[in-house]
Amino acid sequence: MDAELSTRDRIRTAMAELMRRQGYGATTVKQVSELARAPMGSLYHHFPEGKQQIAAEALRAAGAAYIQLLPLLMDPHEDLRAAVPAAFVAAAEQMEQAGWINMCPVVTIAGEIADSEPALRAVAAEVIDSWVRECTDYFTRRGLDAAEAHRFTLALLSALEGAFILSRTLRSTAPLHAVGQTLTCQLASDKV
Incomplete structure (x- = not known):
């Protein structure tokens, strides 16, 4: 994952990549944290609503890129x-x-x-x-x-x-x- 991306972007990108590979249900916040190289606290700092909020932003970003x-x-x-x-x-x-x-x-x-x-x-x-x-x-x-x-x-x-x-x-x-x-x-x- 690109070190130039902000922590928020790395988290969103990690979520999109994990959902692309394994779906929403199988993706855990721990996996997102590890792939994004971001401490768990950062996930909840940037996405206080948790997994669903990260997924929503990841879907919007992936959709905008895909089109x-x-x-x-x-x-x-x-x-x-x-x-x-x-x-x-x-x-x-x-x-x-x-x-x-x-x-x-x-x-x-x-x-x-x-x-x-x-x-x-x-x-x-x-x-x-x-x-x-x-x-x-x-x-x-x-x-x-x-x-x-x-x-x-x-x-x-x-x-x-x-x-x-x-x-x-x-x-x-x-x-x-x-x-x-x-x-x-x-x-x-x-x-x-």
């Missing part, structure tokens, strides 16, 4: 029909190289805690809502009309997160490649 990958992966391609599968190929490579761990904890944690931690479910919904807004705006700027951009965003995010689960479970990049190719077919040639 920045969209333009990073797609902007080099002028045509969305090339950009979409390229982004899925890159995601597949990254997931395989990372040893099949979750790429982002937000949706995984949302599924894990949807009924048991309503406050964290609300944070995950807030993050996903921001993804939908940002992706819709992005695809509108890339040439889709607003309604089509919104539908495509929902399909893309749903397919991506489902493909992550299948790829992780099967230890295969095939689901991510298939989704990228299939979504490309949904882009009407007159809209890009």
Whole structure:
């Protein structure tokens, strides 16, 4: 973990990484403290509400970072029909190289805690809502009309997160490649 980060940032980053690897329920504040190289007192100094507060901030930070990958992966391609599968190929490579761990904890944690931690479910919904807004705006700027951009965003995010689960479970990049190719077919040639 980067020594240049503030203690608060190290704690938040450690929580995100642990949730990405093992989920919310299996993550303990002791593990967060150890990974962040921060004494337990620092955790409660920066996050007086404890584990749930750390998790909420970690989800927001991870979600904000995760959505920045969209333009990073797609902007080099002028045509969305090339950009979409390229982004899925890159995601597949990254997931395989990372040893099949979750790429982002937000949706995984949302599924894990949807009924048991309503406050964290609300944070995950807030993050996903921001993804939908940002992706819709992005695809509108890339040439889709607003309604089509919104539908495509929902399909893309749903397919991506489902493909992550299948790829992780099967230890295969095939689901991510298939989704990228299939979504490309949904882009009407007159809209890009």
